Amino acid sequence: MRDIGIGLAGFGTVGAGVFLNLEKNRALLRERMGRDLVVRKIAVKDPAKNRAVSVPPALLAKNWRDLLDDPSVEVVVELMGGMEEPRELIMEAIRRGKIVVTGNKALLAEHGAEIFRLATEKRVPVFYEAAVAGGIPIIKAVREAFVANHFRRMRGIINGTSNYILTRMAESGLDFASALSEAQAAGFAEADPALDVNGWDAGHKAIILASLAYGFWVPSKDLLVEGIEGITPGDIRFAAQLGYTIKLLGFIDACPDGSVEVSVQPSLVPNENILASVRGVFNAIAVRGDVVGDALFYGRGAGQDPTASSVISDLADAAIALDSPRESFGFIPHGLYGKLRPAGEVTSAFYLRLGVDDQPGVLARIAGVLGESNIGISSVIQPETPEGELAVLVLMIHDAPRGRVISALQKIRALDCVHGEPALYRVEAAS
């Protein structure tokens, strides 16, 4: 039986999970693969540090370059996080013919085109199942299982931390800050939780899914990405009153003109839409293909073991690729699509929350601006407000191009009866 030599760069939550689970299920993996996946080296910042998971000291190296120089390391697993060092490691590993496994979604979203150009030139695979939706095998599904399909669209709850926060806010009435602290304590959030709550962790994952579905890398600077920081317990209550649950959704759509929409937006999801019932740290991705129809993927999108499960599946693919090289090196570009649809041109329904003076004529002035812009209102809520306080006005808006709604909102904000930051969230269809 042939061993496959693995080098781990990074031994945080996921790296330790990979190590532990390779040990735990060694016999099973050996039976299934006919090979042993052997960790030969682990590069960490501080080899002397006390670790929750103990590893033989001889495996520890201080410098990730040691993995490149070790001929017994055939597969480099990059789980360091960050951007420049992982990029250097991955590019150099490819140049040296070592297969790469990474969970670094930010790196792939920013530098995927460059990495896969080199991977294809050098004929070295780069696998990244753990980069999107933790333990859900969505990369393999989109790349391989659905190869027969034009993707009509995907809708994804692809950040577990934000879904956990929104669930706790909805079910226990917590405010945003307390729910975030809980998510951090549970270990779901990224080292910098800003990326979880400002939408960019989901944004990076949406770019990766879109690249697989549509064959090109969307520049991150062109993406509409909004986070959940501004969602109030009041928004969640209003949404519930109207029959919706607020979720942070990734939108990946093929538009009729061949352009592609990619965005991440807080969205009101009708309760009858299956995505509304995805709770806690769970992720879900609804995929619509022209051949397969609708398919739904659901599972744990974060956490040590689910993410390790995906890394180990990449290691199994790497083992096969080592023995039987193939023509796919992880991402296949194509020219059937290739243009991002500007966010302002995307049409949807919206939820608009405003702080306003509680005076006669205020609703009429706001409705007037929307009417002049040819934007229809489908319902209005204004809860009673104590004398002298600002009133909250919630307007549900019929389908309209986002750019037109944003222009109208600028005029509404300029009205002297409108105060504070408005909230504008997309409203998703029932299916």
Ligand code: HSE
């Ligand atoms: N922090 C991420 C999440 C997990 O909350 O989904 C890794 O992408």
